[in-house]
Amino acid sequence: EESVFEDIQPDELHVKLQDPSFSEKAQLIDIREPQEVDKASLPGFKVLSLLQFGTWGPEINSKFDLQKDTYILCHHGIRSLQVARWLQAKGFRKVYNISGGIHAYAEKVNPSVPTYARESFGERTPFNILAGHPFKTANFYLRGKASDGRK
Known part of the structure; x- marks a missing residue:
């Protein structure tokens, strides 16, 4: 069976989240x-910090069901896109990237979810923490410096 990768819009996710059985049928x-999660979160999502990828990445296939629909969330949909593609490469059958992340969800669907700026955490967005794994060309940023030392 071929794997599926799709972007899902925040309003589509919102409809799914209204179904009480959704979090049992899917992996969030x-x-x-x-x-970031302390600032804003959605119910049912398991937090796997991308900066801790080295801890959970090698065990992902044993911790999750490769056959279940898997939905990935981040702030703006960039980091989640990278992880969603990586999960697809790891054999996950149906992977969905939440387009625009929690920010778009808050702005377009549920204004009670707070919005925030990542800059308030004193570091730049880790653009590709998976560099050296399946994605070899991108850099990631920590405390204002790229992985290759650039600012």
């Missing part, structure tokens, strides 16, 4: 950092 993964 939030890859934002704990301080």
Whole structure:
């Protein structure tokens, strides 16, 4: 069976989240950092910090069901896109990237979910923490420096 990768719009996710059985049928993964999750979160999502990828990445196939629909959330949909593609490469059958992330969800669907700026956490967006894994060309940013030392 061929794997499926799709972007899902925030309003589509919202409809699914209204179904009480959705979180049992699907795997919901939030890859934002704990301080981001403290600012805003959605119910049912398991937090797997992207900066802790080295801890959970090698065990992903044993921790989750490759056959279940898997939804990935981040702040704006960039980090989640990378992780969603990586999960697809790891054999996950149906992977969905939440387009625009929790920010778009808050702005377009549910204004009670707070919006925030990542700059308030004192570091730049980790653009590709998976560099050196399946994605070899991108850099990631920590505390204002790229992985290759650039600012």
